[in-house]
Amino acid sequence: MTAPPSLPFTRRRERDPRLPPGQYDVGRDYPVLTAEATPNIEASTWSFRVDGLVAAPRTWSWDDVHALPGETWQGDIHCVTTWSKLGTSFTGVSLDTLLAEVDVDPAATHVVAWSHSGYTTNLPLADVTGAKAWLVWEHEGKPLTTEHGGPVRMLVPHLYFWKSAKWVAGLRLLDHDEPGFWERNGYHERGDPWREQRYDGD
Amino acid sequence: MTDGQPDLPPLPTLDAPLRRPPAGGARREWQSARVVAVRRETDRTATFRLALPTWHPHLPGQHYVVRLVAPDGYRAERSYSVASPPEDAGHVELTVERLADGEVSSYLHDGVRVGDALEVRGPFGGWFVWRGDAPALLVGGGSGVVPLVAMLRHARAAGVAVPLRLVVSARSAEELLYAAEYGDETTVALTRTAPPGWGRPPGRLRAEDLAPAVAAVLGGGDGDGAGEDRGAPTAYVCGSAGFAAAAERLLAEVGVPARSIRVERFGPG
Numbered sequence: 254m255t256a257p258p259s260l261p262f263t264r265r266r267e268r269d270p271r272l273p274p275g276q277y278d279v280g281r282d283y284p285v286l287t288a289e290a291t292p293n294i295e296a297s298t299w300s301f302r303v304d305g306l307v308a309a310p311r312t313w314s315w316d317d318v319h320a321l322p323g324e325t326w327q328g329d330i331h332c333v334t335t336w337s338k339l340g341t342s343f344t345g346v347s348l349d350t351l352l353a354e355v356d357v358d359p360a361a362t363h364v365v366a367w368s369h370s371g372y373t374t375n376l377p378l379a380d381v382t383g384a385k386a387w388l389v390w391e392h393e394g395k396p397l398t399t400e401h402g403g404p405v406r407m408l409v410p411h412l413y414f415w416k417s418a419k420w421v422a423g424l425r426l427l428d429h430d431e432p433g434f435w436e437r438n439g440y441h442e443r444g445d446p447w448r449e450q451r452y453d454g455d
Numbered sequence: 456m457t458d459g460q461p462d463l464p465p466l467p468t469l470d471a472p473l474r475r476p477p478a479g480g481a482r483r484e485w486q487s488a489r490v491v492a493v494r495r496e497t498d499r500t501a502t503f504r505l506a507l508p509t510w511h512p513h514l515p516g517q518h519y520v521v522r523l524v525a526p527d528g529y530r531a532e533r534s535y536s537v538a539s540p541p542e543d544a545g546h547v548e549l550t551v552e553r554l555a556d557g558e559v560s561s562y563l564h565d566g567v568r569v570g571d572a573l574e575v576r577g578p579f580g581g582w583f584v585w586r587g588d589a590p591a592l593l594v595g596g597g598s599g600v601v602p603l604v605a606m607l608r609h610a611r612a613a614g615v616a617v618p619l620r621l622v623v624s625a626r627s628a629e630e631l632l633y634a635a636e637y638g639d640e641t642t643v644a645l646t647r648t649a650p651p652g653w654g655r656p657p658g659r660l661r662a663e664d665l666a667p668a669v670a671a672v673l674g675g676g677d678g679d680g681a682g683e684d685r686g687a688p689t690a691y692v693c694g695s696a697g698f699a700a701a702a703e704r705l706l707a708e709v710g711v712p713a714r715s716i717r718v719e720r721f722g723p724g
Contacts, residue, residue, distance in 0.1 A: 260566035265558040277558070365466055370469070438581030438582045452483065
């Protein structure tokens with residue numbers, strides 16, 4: 254009897270049904286993934302601007318967004334590098350609340366979110382409206398750290414986490430799609446983890 | 456950019472607007488690669504040399520995804536940086552560190568033999584890449600040196616003329632990857648233990664370790680007059696989140712602008 258040339262790969266972990274295909278549960282860890290040097294932005298100088306196809310472009314300060322009705326989101330986040338963090342939470346304000354104040358032009362179909370670091374990411378407008386996207390400043394009850402995008406980042410948890418721009422500075426509404434940073438660098442336009450839209454063409 | 460609103464300021468960019476990867480849009484399909492060699496690098500790392508039925512020349516810094524499928528259909532995927540240069544046609548070499556709780560890395564180390572097939576997809580990544588056309592400062596910690604050695608190997612294989620410097624940090628000489636390959640372009644920082652007679656006392660990466668390399672890369676080069684045709688000098692930092700944060704801080708200390716730094720971090724898990 255000869256030994257097989259190699260061992261079969263076997264499941265080591267029970268698969269949680271909350272995990273999209275190809276993802277693994279990172280547990281209590283919270284990996285940091287960024288492409289650029291981490292900027293240091295004080296809450297007192299942070300701002301968030303919405304412009305483009307809106308009737309009334311405007312800019313919110315840290316105090317302005319905190320004066321809006323807050324929400325805490327609970328659920329799972331999924332990074333394209335295959336880790337998922339299950340059962341986590343973020344606190345902030347719904348983008349619906351902000352967009353209601355600028356009077357969105359019916360011609361708008363897409364947005365580009367941009368960051369104080371120069372990072373950009375594009376999303377269909379429908380992916381950031383209807384209780385699907387937030388600006389957040391707390392993670393699991395604590396202030397969001399700089400490495401995780403603090404003082405304020407986007408949260409779009411139904412898409413891969415590169416869409417949840419760190420150090421978010423603004424949202425521009427457009428009547429067409431315009432690829433953002435990773436979307437120009439080989440990654441998928443939309444990034445739905447349940448359809449495993451990781452790379453261009455998936 | 457938006458019709459009817461020409462007064463909007465341009466959105467910021469981290470790189471040249473609308474630069475797409477070569478053959479952008481082309482989907483990279485899964486393929487079955489053959490393991491043609493397994494080379495032990497250190498106690499915890501090994502290099503898997505794969506022959507690819509469909510090989511695309513990669514840019515140094517790009518990665519491949521490896522997929523393992525269990526008999527019951529369970530699957531796991533991880534990304535690994537390519538260590539080999541694109542001049543090594545038809546093949547890629549992936550250096551894999553065995554992680555304590557790594558279901559994929561453990562399997563690759565324990566279960567994979569020469570002659571086995573491995574499902575892979577790639578190459579991917581259009582940001583943490585070096586095309587050989589701009590001065591480069593490479594700063595790697597531990598197995599973070601893997602994508603950087605692809606850049607070094609490419610520079611040598613292609614006879615790249617622009618300045619390139621590598622600063623690599625490892626816990627000890629035993630854990631230093633690719634130790635035999637480093638030349639004058641490389642500074643090694645051993646953090647925990649150093650062999651007798653080693654010039655630098657063991658300790659974490661310091662600004663002094665980086666300063667000469669920074670000067671060589673950012674300082675206008677070697678007076679060959681070619682500077683005008685070069686791209687902007689870029690620093691590539693790769694390592695754990697802790698290493699990357701420290702390296703970013705040190706680079707800022709020695710005057711490297713944040714916008715010149717590209718970072719690839721691997722987190723726990």
